[in-house]
Amino acid sequence: MGEPHSRSSRLGGGPEPGCRPSPPSQFELFFSVGLVIWEEGAGGWSNMQCSTRRMGIITDVHRRFLQLMMTHGVLEEQDVTRLQKHCYKVHDRNATVEKLEDFINNINSVLEPLYIEVKKGVTEDDGRPIYALVNLATSSVSKMASDFAENELDLFRKALELIIDSDSGFASSTNILNLVDQLKGKKMRKKEAEQVLQKFVQNKWLIEKEGEFTLHGRAILEMGQYIRETYPDAVKMCNICHGLLIQGQSCETCGIRMHLPCVAKYFQSVSEPRCPHCNDYWPHEIPEVFNPEKEREAAGVSKANRKSLRSRQH
Numbered sequence: 001m002g003e004p005h006s007r008s009s010r011l012g013g014g015p016e017p018g019c020r021p022s023p024p025s026q027f028e029l030f031f032s033v034g035l036v037i038w039e040e041g042a043g044g045w046s047n048m049q050c051s052t053r054r055m056g057i058i059t060d061v062h063r064r065f066l067q068l069m070m071t072h073g074v075l076e077e078q079d080v081t082r083l084q085k086h087c088y089k090v091h092d093r094n095a096t097v098e099k100l101e102d103f104i105n106n107i108n109s110v111l112e113p114l115y116i117e118v119k120k121g122v123t124e125d126d127g128r129p130i131y132a133l134v135n136l137a138t139s140s141v142s143k144m145a146s147d148f149a150e151n152e153l154d155l156f157r158k159a160l161e162l163i164i165d166s167d168s169g170f171a172s173s174t175n176i177l178n179l180v181d182q183l184k185g186k187k188m189r190k191k192e193a194e195q196v197l198q199k200f201v202q203n204k205w206l207i208e209k210e211g212e213f214t215l216h217g218r219a220i221l222e223m224g225q226y227i228r229e230t231y232p233d234a235v236k237m238c239n240i241c242h243g244l245l246i247q248g249q250s251c252e253t254c255g256i257r258m259h260l261p262c263v264a265k266y267f268q269s270v271s272e273p274r275c276p277h278c279n280d281y282w283p284h285e286i287p288e289v290f291n292p293e294k295e296r297e298a299a300g301v302s303k304a305n306r307k308s309l310r311s312r313q314h
């Protein structure tokens, strides 16, 4: 986890809010949110217009949390909870910690006029809850434009297409790299393209497993709508939750697909799994349901260790 202060200096050096040309680019939009957070003393939030939805009560705790979400882009729920606690500890030690859902709703009520939202999703492979700061103003790949050059964005598009078209939801690095000659913009060598793919992984747009790439939950949260609209004939949907499906299991008889976490939940208490559509035997291994209790227990053990260490020190 990054240092809480790591981004503030960068945000502080930008243009004055309110002096932007209209409409602002996505980058400027994000940039200005950062400025508003840190220039709240000048009445930033209270001056904002929000007529449709009742705004929540935003304190320094929420502002710090949002700033850290901007730094990370996407986080697992346990890290989000940890982050929330950290922000209370730093800014309002005596306040009651708000329920995470209410806390996020509060923040979203203020972000609404900026078309930004903290969105909850789950990872496709094991159903872990994740939260991403999502830009709702555009759902296309262009939302990555502040971090990537034109040819890099096109590489992402090519990888995305291969992933969507594949049966498994994965595209091999070889297949992606074979397309570098077709990229728009500046010419890119294969070696460079490999590095750009790694940057996509670091920025949590792609996940790499044994040389194959698939979409990160962040990309699905951010670009789900764009993907459905752009590749209507190639996209796959889950038979259980009806959401966009990139990787999952499929019925060998009728061809319906299910997310792994949906498979896990659907067959949780069934002795002989059968396809929910054609009733044929479900031949795949049934994954385990994600259990936050187990995760908490594991985290609790390490916390208890830290506590006993502290008590020995005092």
Ligand SMILES: [Zn+2]
Pocket (backbone or CB within 6 Å): 238, 239, 240, 241, 242, 243, 258, 259, 262
């Ligand atoms: Zn599903």
Ligand SMILES: [Zn+2]
Pocket (backbone or CB within 6 Å): 251, 252, 253, 254, 255, 256, 275, 276, 277, 278, 279, 280
């Ligand atoms: Zn079937």
